[in-house]
Amino acid sequence: MTVARLQLMAGVVLxxxxxxxxxxxxxxxxxxxxxFPDLMPRQYSLAAWTFxxxxxxGVLSSxxxxxxxxxxxxxxxxxxxxxxxxxxxxxxxxxxRIVLLLLIAPALVPAxxxxxxxHAVFLHLGLSASWTGVVLAHLIPVIPYMTLILAAAFARFDxxxxxxxxxxxxxxxxxxxxxTLPMIGPSLLIGSLFAFLVSWSQYLLxxxxxxxxxxxxxxxxxxxxxxxxxxxTGAIALIYIxxxxxxxxxxxxxxxxxxxxxxxxxxx
Amino acid sequence: xxxxxxxxxxxxSDDASSGVRNVSLRLPEGQLTALLGPSGAGKTxxxxxxxxxLAPDSGDILLDGTSILPLPPERRGIVLVFQNALLFPHMxxxxxxxxxxxMRGLPxxxxxxxxxxxLDLVQLTGLGSRRPHELSGGQLQRGALARALVxxxxxxxxxxxxxxxxxxxxEDMRDLIRHLQRATGVTLLxxxxxxxxxxxxxxxxxxMMAGRLIQxxxxxxxxxxxxxxxxxRFFGGTNFLPGRADKGRFIxxxxxxxxxxxxxxxxxxxxxxxxxxxxxxxxxxxxxQVTEKLFLGSQTxxxxxxxxxxxTALVAPDRAxxxxxxxxxxxxxxxxxxWVLPAPAAD
Numbered sequence: 001m002t003v004a005r006l007q008l009m010a011g012v013v014l015x016x017x018x019x020x021x022x023x024x025x026x027x028x029x030x031x032x033x034x035x036f037p038d039l040m041p042r043q044y045s046l047a048a049w050t051f052x053x054x055x056x057x058g059v060l061s062s063x064x065x066x067x068x069x070x071x072x073x074x075x076x077x078x079x080x081x082x083x084x085x086x087x088x089x090x091x092x093x094x095x096x097r098i099v100l101l102l103l104i105a106p107a108l109v110p111a112x113x114x115x116x117x118x119h120a121v122f123l124h125l126g127l128s129a130s131w132t133g134v135v136l137a138h139l140i141p142v143i144p145y146m147t148l149i150l151a152a153a154f155a156r157f158d159x160x161x162x163x164x165x166x167x168x169x170x171x172x173x174x175x176x177x178x179x180t181l182p183m184i185g186p187s188l189l190i191g192s193l194f195a196f197l198v199s200w201s202q203y204l205l206x207x208x209x210x211x212x213x214x215x216x217x218x219x220x221x222x223x224x225x226x227x228x229x230x231x232x233t234g235a236i237a238l239i240y241i242x243x244x245x246x247x248x249x250x251x252x253x254x255x256x257x258x259x260x261x262x263x264x265x266x267x268x
Numbered sequence: 269x270x271x272x273x274x275x276x277x278x279x280x281s282d283d284a285s286s287g288v289r290n291v292s293l294r295l296p297e298g299q300l301t302a303l304l305g306p307s308g309a310g311k312t313x314x315x316x317x318x319x320x321x322l323a324p325d326s327g328d329i330l331l332d333g334t335s336i337l338p339l340p341p342e343r344r345g346i347v348l349v350f351q352n353a354l355l356f357p358h359m360x361x362x363x364x365x366x367x368x369x370x371m372r373g374l375p376x377x378x379x380x381x382x383x384x385x386x387l388d389l390v391q392l393t394g395l396g397s398r399r400p401h402e403l404s405g406g407q408l409q410r411g412a413l414a415r416a417l418v419x420x421x422x423x424x425x426x427x428x429x430x431x432x433x434x435x436x437x438x439e440d441m442r443d444l445i446r447h448l449q450r451a452t453g454v455t456l457l458x459x460x461x462x463x464x465x466x467x468x469x470x471x472x473x474x475x476m477m478a479g480r481l482i483q484x485x486x487x488x489x490x491x492x493x494x495x496x497x498x499x500x501r502f503f504g505g506t507n508f509l510p511g512r513a514d515k516g517r518f519i520x521x522x523x524x525x526x527x528x529x530x531x532x533x534x535x536x537x538x539x540x541x542x543x544x545x546x547x548x549x550x551x552x553x554x555x556x557q558v559t560e561k562l563f564l565g566s567q568t569x570x571x572x573x574x575x576x577x578x579x580t581a582l583v584a585p586d587r588a589x590x591x592x593x594x595x596x597x598x599x600x601x602x603x604x605x606x607w608v609l610p611a612p613a614a615d
Contacts, residue, residue, distance in 0.1 A: 160350055166341045167319050167348040168368040169419060178367070182358045 022241070028234030048231035052239065059220055059236055066200060066216040067243070069131065073138040073199040074192050077146040080139075081191060085150025090159060103147055106140045114140070115208040122209055129211035137209040138199040145198060146191040153187030189251060197244055269332060269422045269455050271295040271318065271346075276327035278317055279479075288313050289479040290327070295423070295472075300449050300456040302470035304463060306502070310479040311459040315425050318457070319348035331422065342371070345422040349412050352432045355400040361411050362387070362396030368419040386418040389451065390444070406437045410444065417452060426458040430465055442469055463503050467491060475499055492541075497612050500539050506580040507545065509538040513608050521575055522554050526603050536608040542569070544605035545581035547588070552598030558591050574599060 028034065029048050031041035052059045087093070088100065106114075118137060119128060127133035157180075165179045166172075181188070203218040210216070217240050225233045272294045279287035288310040295301050303311045316322040318329060320341035328335050336344050347368075355364045362383050369379045387393055390410040400408060409429065416424055429445060430438045446469060449456050460466050466473050467487040474484040483495045494500040497508055511520030512535045518525045520538060546552070547570065556574035568588040572579045579599065591597060 158354075161354060161356060163316075163321050163341075164348070164350050164354050165356070165367070165371075166321065167346070168371065168415065169342045169347075170367075170371045171340075171342055174371050178371075179356060183356075 022238070025234040025237045028230045029232075029238060031231055031234075034230070048229075048235045052232055052235040057220075057232070058215065059217070059239065062215045062217045062220045063239060065214065066218075069134055069138065069206075069214070069216060070196045070199040072131075072135045073142055074195040076135065077139060077142045077195045078188065078192060080143060081146035081150045082188075084143075084147045085152075086154045088147065088151035089154025089157065103144050105144075107144045111141065111202075111204045115204055118205075119208050128209055129213040131214060133209045134206055134214045134216075137205040138202050140205070141202070142195045142198050145194040149187050149191040149194065150184065153184040157183055193247060193251060196247065200243065269297050271423055271455070271457075272330045272333075273314075273318070274328045274330065276314075276317060276324045276329060278313055278322060278324045286310055286313050287479045288317070288476075291476070291479075291481045292327075293474055293481055293484060295455055295457055297455055298453050299471040300446070300458065300469060301472040301474060302466035303457055303459045303474050303476060304466040304502075305461065305476035307461055308478075309461075309476040311461075311476055312427060313479075314476070315348055315427055315457070315459055318423075319346055319425055320344050321348070346425065347416040347419055347421040347423075348425040349416045349427065349429065351428045355403070355408055355411050355415070357400050359400075360396060361392065361398050361400070361403065361407075364400070364411060365396075365415045365418055367415060372419075382418055386414040389417070389448065390414040405433055406441060409433060409437075409441055413445070413448060417448060417454065420452075421454060423455045423457065426456065428459055428461070430460070431462070438465075445469065467503075475502065477502070493607055494539075494609065497537055497539075497609055500609060504542070505539055506542050507540050508609075509577060510535075510611065511538060512536065518606065518608065521577055525553065525601060525606060527606055527608065528604055531608045535611045537611055539607050539609055540601055540605050542580045543567070543582040544602060545579060545583075546600040546602065547581060547583055547591075548598040548600050550598050552600040554599050554601070555596055556599045558593050558595050558597060560593060561588060561591055572597070572599060 027041065029052075030044045030046070032043040032045035032047065034041040051057050055061075088096065088103075118140075122128040122133050122137070127136065161179050161183065162175050165175045170178065201218065202216070203222065206214060206216050207219060210219075217236065221233060221236045221240055224236060273291050276291045277287075277289050279289070286308055291310075291314060303314060305311050313322065317324050320336070320339060323337070329337055331344070331346075336346075355361065356367065359367070365383045365386055366379050369382060374382075383396065387396055390413055392407060392410055392414065395403070395407065400411075403411065409432070413426075413429075426445070430441055433441055442465070445456075445458070448454075458466075458469065470487060472484065473487055473490050475482045475490065477498055483490055483499050485493075485495075490499065491503050494503060494505065497505075500508070509518075509520050509522065511518055513519075513527060513531050513533050515533065516527050516529070516531070518527050518531075518536075518538050525538070554574045556572035556579060558570055559573050559578075560569075560571040562569045562571075563585060564582075566585075567582045568585045570581045570583060570588050570591060572581065581599070
């Protein structure tokens with residue numbers, strides 16, 4: 001069997017495994033009642049979609065909230081992750097292993113274990129039930145991904161390029177803009193993608209810290225699911241997964257297409 | 269443009285070997301100076317200090333009489349070209365060469381013109397759109413030179429520009445550096461650990477060891493008239509004979525030898541370059557026994573023992589053909605090739 005055919009088969013299997021679970025959701029969102037043991041709904045309607053897209057359902061406003069919080073979380077994580085990743089990737093310092101362990105810790109500890117304590121602290125600081133509080137809470141699971149991905153990128157980065165650029169007349173911000181950023185760009189993109197999607201899919205931390213005041217899409221989704229409205233749940237779920245798919249399609253090429261010269265070094 | 273280092277010191281707490289200590293040096297305008305020394309001598313540190321990528325602990329660095337220490341690297345008008353031809357991997361060759369001009373905000377058409385001009389000068393015409401990974405080692409090196417020269421720097425620093433190239437390319441690059449320096453008139457300081465490279469390329473050689481400047485002179489002078497045993501050894505000197513100079517003669521265990529005029533009296537170390545030592549059929553200045561013979565291709569190295577004093581001679585292979593370890597031969601030490609070094613401090 002040729003490699004190309006293997007690749008094609010793997011692609012088909014992967015696509016089926018990823019897309020198949022979404023099919024019932026899609027059907028539900030257009031169903032007008034769908035009872036056991038019917039294989040398919042007997043009647044279809046656009047009622048669920050009409051409702052989901054109406055102002056009354058709150059879906060669009062929570063879509064915007066989710067987007068804004070995920071965006072803010074990503075930007076803050078990048079601002080923290082760039083210097084942190086640089087320090088971890090380029091330099092050796094005492095206690096580096098402990099810092100690494102502490103960084104991974106939030107990814108190991110379940111959110112539910114820290115949520116109540118975090119809530120108490122945030123209440124005390126007046127951060128609960130606010131966007132700021134939710135963004136800060138989201139940073140807990142997001143920063144490890146961002147920092148570790150950037151640390152790996154900086155470990156492959158030779159800072160002498162920055163000195164060379166400096167000596168050629170670039171100011172510090174120009175060095176960052178024209179040398180550092182493009183050279184670690186693919187990793188920053190992956191880190192940002194992870195950050196955005198991890199924040200996008202946060203349920204528990206948003207629920208606890210947001211205190212019902214910050215209504216993101218997963219919260220809206222869950223409330224309709226809990227109410228047994230499978231048709232509306234299906235519609236919201238499809239809206240919910242859309243950004244992830246779109247972002248992935250637009251960035252897949254850039255993530256995998258890294259600079260060949262980085263891998264090959266300067267060997268002739 | 270004259271660069272002057274005044275008593276510059278920079279030490280590192282974590283790396284004692286690579287600092288510089290009390291270095292004073294003047295670079296003559298429009299000339300190529302080689303900063304020569306073994307690895308760990310502090311050469312690269314000196315470069316980084318001049319380029320402004322490091323700040324000295326003490327001392328001053330002046331350009332045309334004005335201290336440049338307050339200026340950041342990008343304002344010094346000095347370009348350092350790092351080892352290994354660091355073209356930025358995410359830019360084409362032309363973008364690399366244009367980099368410095370772009371940072372200065374030069375108009376696009378003038379940038380393009382100067383980049384094309386510079387690519388012609390380094391014989392990379394038409395390769396501007398290539399990526400660094402599509403270029404050979406020699407082309408990368410020339411690209412790196414072009415990227416620096418296009419800025420018309422007041423001073424250009426080259427860090428081991430030839431060491432990453434294989435032997436065949438090295439000579440081409442050496443000629444090119446020489447040619448570029450003459451064509452542009454740029455003042456050049458080049459770091460190297462290879463004394464033959466320094467001798468072949470440089471107008472002046474500054475020899476550094478263990479963070480200190482040992483000697484600064486023209487290639488002939490530093491080669492023929494080193495100022496210390498350490499310098500002589502670095503340039504391949506092997507024959508060192510302790511004794512004392514007295515009224516034009518050098519008294520040692522080999523007996524008195526007539527010195528060339530102008531040598532100071534007093535204790536010292538007599539040296540003669542191995543290629544100046546002559547093997548003769550008669551008695552010569554001294555009789556010696558061959559201890560080892562090594563064929564090196566264009567020359568043969570003969571190690572000798574004369575009255576307990578080890579000597580090394582580099583002679584034409586046919587001259588050494590009849591010799592074998594144990595045989596006796598006359599050794600002549602020509603007066604004009606003798607040179608007395610100061611006796612080293614006890615160590």
